[in-house]
Amino acid sequence: MVADLSQLVKAYDVRGLVPDQWDESLAELFGAAFVQVTAAEAIVIGHDMRPTSPAMADAFARGATARGADVTLIGLCSTDQLYYASGALDLPGAMFTASHNPAQYNGIKMCRAGAAPVGQDTGLAEIRALVEQWSDGAPLPPASTPPGTITERDTLTDYAAHLLGLVDLTAIRPLKVVVDAGNGMGGHTVPTVLAGLPLDVVPLYFDLDGTFPNHEANPLEPKNIVDLQARVRAEGADLGLAFDGDADRCFVVDERGEGVSPSAITALVAARELARNGGEGTVIHNLITSWSVPEVVRENGGTPVRTRVGHSFIKTEMARHGAIFGGEHSAHYYFRDFWNADTGMLAALHVLAALGGQDAPLSKLVAEYDRYAGSGEINSTVADQAASVAKVKQTYGTREDVTFDALDGLTVTTADWWFNLRASNTEPLLRLNVEARDEKTMKAVRDEVLNLIRG
Numbered sequence: 001m002v003a004d005l006s007q008l009v010k011a012y013d014v015r016g017l018v019p020d021q022w023d024e025s026l027a028e029l030f031g032a033a034f035v036q037v038t039a040a041e042a043i044v045i046g047h048d049m050r051p052t053s054p055a056m057a058d059a060f061a062r063g064a065t066a067r068g069a070d071v072t073l074i075g076l077c078s079t080d081q082l083y084y085a086s087g088a089l090d091l092p093g094a095m096f097t098a099s100h101n102p103a104q105y106n107g108i109k110m111c112r113a114g115a116a117p118v119g120q121d122t123g124l125a126e127i128r129a130l131v132e133q134w135s136d137g138a139p140l141p142p143a144s145t146p147p148g149t150i151t152e153r154d155t156l157t158d159y160a161a162h163l164l165g166l167v168d169l170t171a172i173r174p175l176k177v178v179v180d181a182g183n184g185m186g187g188h189t190v191p192t193v194l195a196g197l198p199l200d201v202v203p204l205y206f207d208l209d210g211t212f213p214n215h216e217a218n219p220l221e222p223k224n225i226v227d228l229q230a231r232v233r234a235e236g237a238d239l240g241l242a243f244d245g246d247a248d249r250c251f252v253v254d255e256r257g258e259g260v261s262p263s264a265i266t267a268l269v270a271a272r273e274l275a276r277n278g279g280e281g282t283v284i285h286n287l288i289t290s291w292s293v294p295e296v297v298r299e300n301g302g303t304p305v306r307t308r309v310g311h312s313f314i315k316t317e318m319a320r321h322g323a324i325f326g327g328e329h330s331a332h333y334y335f336r337d338f339w340n341a342d343t344g345m346l347a348a349l350h351v352l353a354a355l356g357g358q359d360a361p362l363s364k365l366v367a368e369y370d371r372y373a374g375s376g377e378i379n380s381t382v383a384d385q386a387a388s389v390a391k392v393k394q395t396y397g398t399r400e401d402v403t404f405d406a407l408d409g410l411t412v413t414t415a416d417w418w419f420n421l422r423a424s425n426t427e428p429l430l431r432l433n434v435e436a437r438d439e440k441t442m443k444a445v446r447d448e449v450l451n452l453i454r455g
């Protein structure tokens with residue numbers, strides 16, 4: 001199979017259709033290339049519940065052992081459980097998942113020892129180049145003699161214990177929580193992590209099923225949390241939690257069934273992590289999180305650092321600044337005490353601890369962290385992204401109270417509102433995020449920019 005990897009290897013991971021874009025033979029080459037590029041003597045591999053994941057993970061392991069690396073297979077796991085194993089065992093890791101993508105997709109999220117990211121600039125480009133050469137007929141290096149060994153290890157209970165050691169939940173009041181696992185890996189991790197806590201857990205779609213029979217496992221799409229919202233209201237629950245397919249992201253719903261913005265969760269967790277660290281520390285946030293995030297960080301003694309969108313940028317800045325925490329608008333949450341990696345489960349534990357440590361409902365608790373009106377991310381299909389952005393910049397450039405920056409796309413800011421316009425890396429889309437001091441202003445700015453983009 002001669003590979004066209006341009007559609008398969010993304011900025012941060014490998015992801016594509018099986019078997020149309022890749023298969024076990026390519027997965028085996030990726031295993032060999034991963035070991036060669038990372039110079040690893042041993043690695044750890046995990047996989048999600050997709051029908052193709054076990055065989056693809058085994059093929060990757062064959063490629064790795066042929067290059068002499070010893071392999072630890074941890075089997076079914078969430079992506080953050082794989083990061084835990086990479087950190088705790090100090091080994092490079094590979095996670096077979098396509099996150100929230102439909103069933104026919106699969107992919108690999110790779111990291112170096114200690115869960116350090118592997119992206120285009122940190123090894124993924126070299127891995128792709130090797131796989132392309134080998135799949136086009138270039139000879140592989142001679143197989144290692146002896147080959148590496150394969151051992152199996154269960155890390156779920158150790159992962160749960162590590163998380164529970166980072167958040168004190170011993171004194172919380174009893175809470176009723178509905179959890180929608182979306183037939184993804186939350187159905188595997190949640191029962192172990194939340195066992196023994198004073199929680200009445202109402203499970204939704206905990207059966208592991210990589211065909212996603214109930215809804216797509218992407219909680220940022222409003223249609224995918226409708227069942228969770230209805231169940232929270234029907235149960236009179238204190239909150240709801242929704243995990244994506246590989247359970248590294250967590251979305252929160254309050255007692256009314258209303259979604260809580262990931263920016264508000266970022267601000268809440270930032271305040272708690274700053275308190276845990278004596279009121280000092282750096283918090284990373286991407287440039288389309290709410291104004292609330294840097295405000296809350298400063299109010300709690302911390303230093304906010306603004307970065308581009310994307311987990312490799314966040315993780316790089318986490319390491320560079322020794323940051324204690326980082327958050328994104330997409331419900332990815334990163335923790336220094338979790339090897340700078342993202343874990344939705346740890347963020348969920350913080351929310352449970354904050355809610356259970358006082359008597360107010362979640363809607364009231366998060367109100368102080370949710371101060372502005374936001375549009376959410378709005379996508380527009382455009383033929384010429386650069387021309388559309390230039391048109392918007394020209395239009396707003398005539399106004400005196402406006403500032404621009406180009407950290408990631410175009411950000412336009414005034415005293416009362418801001419918006420960011422970013423081009424997608426993979427599709428002919430422009431992504432718009434708007435925030436303002438009130439709903440009326442936000443809608444006016446949103447509609448004005450969309451009119452400019454969509455003509």
